[in-house]
Amino acid sequence: NQIHYVNQENKFFNSEKDNTLYGAELEYKGNITTKDSLYLNLSYTNGDNSYDESLSNVSNFLAKGYYVYDIFENLSGSAVVKYSSEKGRFDMDSRDAMDAYTIVDTALQYKNYRQDYDLTLSVKNIFNKEGKYPAMPMTYMDDYSKEGRTFMLSVRKEF
Numbered sequence: 001n002q003i004h005y006v007n008q009e010n011k012f013f014n015s016e017k018d019n020t021l022y023g024a025e026l027e028y029k030g031n032i033t034t035k036d037s038l039y040l041n042l043s044y045t046n047g048d049n050s051y052d053e054s055l056s057n058v059s060n061f062l063a064k065g066y067y068v069y070d071i072f073e074n075l076s077g078s079a080v081v082k083y084s085s086e087k088g089r090f091d092m093d094s095r096d097a098m099d100a101y102t103i104v105d106t107a108l109q110y111k112n113y114r115q116d117y118d119l120t121l122s123v124k125n126i127f128n129k130e131g132k133y134p135a136m137p138m139t140y141m142d143d144y145s146k147e148g149r150t151f152m153l154s155v156r157k158e159f
Contacts (some may be wrong), residue, residue, distance in 0.1 A: 019055065021047035039066040056093070057134040059100075061085035074113065080105040084131070093137040101131040103146070117157040124150040 023045035030038055041064045047055050063083040070076045082105075087098040107122040124147060125131075131146035 019047055021045065021055075023047075035070040037066075037068045040064075055088075056090040057087050057098075059084040059087050074111045076109050076111075078107045078109070087134060089134075090137055095137075095141065098132055098134060098143065101129055101146075103127075103129055103131055117155060120152075120154045120156075122152040122154070124152065 023043060025041070025043040027042075028038070028040040032038055041062075043062045044060060045058060045062075046060055047058075061083070062085070063081075065081045066078065067080075068076055068078040081102065083102045084100060086100045089095055089097060103125050104127055105122065105124045106126050107120055109118060109120040111118050126149060128149040130148075132143040133146065135141075135143045
């Protein structure tokens with residue numbers, strides 16, 4: 001069973017439909033040098049429902065890469081790259097498939113070990129690329145937009 005919203009009552013519930021899902025995932029964690037960390041993930045998902053229809057609002061391919069480089073002992077820089085492939089629509093939804101997108105986030109972090117605090121400057125979606133979350137049929141024609149470029153400054157202190 002799968003929780004979904006497309007029904008006459010427009011309520012979330014466990015559907016009685018049988019979905020068949022299959023896929024694969026590859027993951028790598030390691031280093032390029034002694035001053036960095038690298039994480040890569042690629043996943044593939046596909047399947048169909050009990051009516052032999054392709055699954056809707058599903059990215060068949062998702063990829064994520066994360067890289068952290070220690071510039072100095074207490075200063076590091078990082079980047080995250082996220083990719084989501086095109087998403088098909090429900091059969092009753094006349095809108096075009098949702099486009100694939102790639103979003104890049106970056107951060108610079110300073111760690112003060114003596115006074116035990118961190119200071120991080122992050123830029124999310126640094127290239128201001130458009131990404132979308134799917135809206136249910138007959139609701140929002142343009143779906144839900146992901147955040148554009150966002151700056152964040154955070155301070156963390158342990159007591």
